[in-house]
Amino acid sequence: DTGVSQDPRHKITKRGQNVTFRCDPISEHNRLYWYRQTLGQGPEFLTYFQNEAQLEKSRLLSDRFSAERPKGSFSTLEIQRTEQGDSAMYLCASSPPRERGAFFGQGTRLTVV
Amino acid sequence: EDQVTQSPEALRLQEGESSSLNCSYTVSGLRGLFWYRQDPGKGPEFLFTLYSAGEEKEKERLKATLTKKESFLHITAPKPEDSATYLCAVQAPGGSQGNLIFGKGTKLSVKP
Numbered sequence: 001d002t003g004v005s006q007d008p009r010h011k012i013t014k015r016g017q018n019v020t021f022r023c024d025p026i027s028e029h030n031r032l033y034w035y036r037q038t039l040g041q042g043p044e045f046l047t048y049f050q051n052e053a054q055l056e057k058s059r060l061l062s063d064r065f066s067a068e069r070p071k072g073s074f075s076t077l078e079i080q081r082t083e084q085g086d087s088a089m090y091l092c093a094s095s096p097p098r099e100r101g102a103f104f105g106q107g108t109r110l111t112v113v
Numbered sequence: 114e115d116q117v118t119q120s121p122e123a124l125r126l127q128e129g130e131s132s133s134l135n136c137s138y139t140v141s142g143l144r145g146l147f148w149y150r151q152d153p154g155k156g157p158e159f160l161f162t163l164y165s166a167g168e169e170k171e172k173e174r175l176k177a178t179l180t181k182k183e184s185f186l187h188i189t190a191p192k193p194e195d196s197a198t199y200l201c202a203v204q205a206p207g208g209s210q211g212n213l214i215f216g217k218g219t220k221l222s223v224k225p
Contacts (some may be wrong), residue, residue, distance in 0.1 A: 004156075033211045042117075042200050042215025043157065045208070056209055091156050095211045100145040100204060102211035104156035 002026060004105030006092050012111045013082055020078045021108045025094030032075050033102055034067055035091040036060065043091055043104075049075060082112045116140050119201050119216035126223050129190045134219045136201030137183040144204040146184050147213060148177050151198045160186075160199075191223045 005024040013019050025032050030051050035043035046065070048056035051072035061067075064082075069075040079086055089109050093102035120135045138146065145164055149157035161170045163179040170177050174195065176187040186199055198220045202213040 006156075031209070031211055040217065042202070042217050043213075044215070045205065045212050048209045048212060050209075056212060093156075093211060100210040101147045101159060101162050102213065103159055104149075106156045107154075109154070 004092055004094050004103055006090075006105040006108050008108055009106065010109045010111075012113060015082060015084060015112055017082055018078065018080045019082060019110065020076055021090055021092075021110075023075045023077070023092030023105060024073075025075070025092070026096075026103060029094035029096050029103075030072065031095045031097070031102075032069055033093040033095075034075070034077050035093065035104075037089040037091055037107070038087075046077075079110075082110075084112050086110060087112045116214050117201055117203055117216035119199075119219050121219060122217070123220045124222070126188075126191055126221070128192055128223055128225050131187070131189045131191070133188070134186040134199055134201075134221070135183060136186070136216055138201075138203050140203050140206050140214070142206065144206075145210075146179055147202045147204075148184070148186055149200040149202065151200055151218065153198075157200055188221070191221075193223045193225050196221055196223045 007022045032049040034046040037043040049069040064080045067077045089107040091107045093104045095102045148160040151157045161177040198218040200218045202215040205212040
C-alpha cells in the first residue's frame with residue numbers, strides 16, 4: 001500500500017493524559033498536513049509542513065498541540081493534557097510539489113474519557 | 114462565516130436514479146475546488162480538482178462541474194456502492210496548496 005499511513009487507527013485515553021499520533025506520507029510527497037474532523041463536520045486544517053519546516057498553523061492548534069516532522073519524512077502530532085473536546089478523527093494528508101489539494105490517510109480516531 | 118456550503122445535507126436515491134449535489138462557495142480568487150468521497154470511519158478519498166468556471170471532470174458515474182459561485186457533482190445511474198459522504202473543499206485564501214476549507218458534506222444513500 002503506497003498511501004498515507006497513520007498509526008494508531010484508534011486511541012482511547014483518559015482526560016489529562018498525553019497522546020502521540022504518527023503519520024507516514026506518500027513517498028516523495030514533500031508537503032504534509034494535519035486535519036481534525038468531528039462527527040458531522042468536514043475536516044478542519046490544523047498545520048502544514050513543507051519538508052521539515054512547519055509553515056502554517058491554524059488557530060485551532062492550541063499550545064497543548066505540537067507537531068513535528070524531523071528529516072522531512074514521517075510526522076508526529078502530540079496532544080498534551082487531553083480534554084474531552086479533543087475527541088475527534090485526526091487526519092494526515094500529503095501532496096507532491098506543485099500540486100494542489102491533498103491525499104488523506106485513514107485517520108486516527110481519538111476518544112478522551 | 115461559512116465559505117463552503119453543501120446541499121442537501123442528506124440524499125436518498127434509488128439505484129439508477131440520477132441526481133446532483135451542490136457546493137456553493139464564497140471565497141474570492143478561487144485557487145482550486147476539490148471533491149472528496151468519505152466512507153464511514155475512513156479518510157477522505159480524492160475525486161476531482163476544478164480550477165476555472167466551465168471546467169468539467171468525469172470519473173465513472175461521477176461528473177463535476179464548476180461555475181463562478183458553485184460546483185455540482187452529478188451522479189448518473191448510481192449504484193449502492195456509491196453510498197458515502199461527498200465533501201467539497203476550496204483552497205483557503207492565502208493558504209498553502211493543501212490548506213483546504215471543507216463543507217459539511219452530503220451524505221448519499223443509494224438503495225437497491
